[in-house]
Amino acid sequence: MIQREYNEILQKLKEKYFGIGSIKCPVLEGQKVFFNRIGFRHFLRTKRGIRPISDQIRRFHLFLMHIPNFIFSKDVQVTYSNRGIHDKSSSFIILSEQIQKEVSVKVIIRKNKAGTLYFISIMDF
Numbered sequence: 001m002i003q004r005e006y007n008e009i010l011q012k013l014k015e016k017y018f019g020i021g022s023i024k025c026p027v028l029e030g031q032k033v034f035f036n037r038i039g040f041r042h043f044l045r046t047k048r049g050i051r052p053i054s055d056q057i058r059r060f061h062l063f064l065m066h067i068p069n070f071i072f073s074k075d076v077q078v079t080y081s082n083r084g085i086h087d088k089s090s091s092f093i094i095l096s097e098q099i100q101k102e103v104s105v106k107v108i109i110r111k112n113k114a115g116t117l118y119f120i121s122i123m124d125f
């Protein structure tokens with residue numbers, strides 16, 4: 001993929017991502033899930049460094065194709081985790097759903113100490 005194509009896809013993602021602001025999630029009792037710079041940065045980086053372009057693009061497409069419907073869905077499975085990846089005052093909520101016969105999507109949401117929910121990541125498995 002040439003740099004120009006990557007930049008176009010990245011720009012489209014930025015516009016969509018930051019244009020969302022927040023989405024009320026029915027399976028989380030209508031709480032708002034916010035889309036901020038931390039979740040966006042996770043598309044591009046891990047704690048070990050920059051993600052490979054192919055991984056970034058895969059995540060971009062998952063987000064662009066599935067995130068709004070996924071968050072609004074009442075059919076997702078909800079799992080709670082207190083793994084304390086970022087700090088001990090956060091917990092994580094994992095929303096997962098099968099979107100095709102052999103493809104499932106997982107969305108990771110961070111819940112901070114104040115109870116605010118933030119999108120962190122999307123992945124297929």
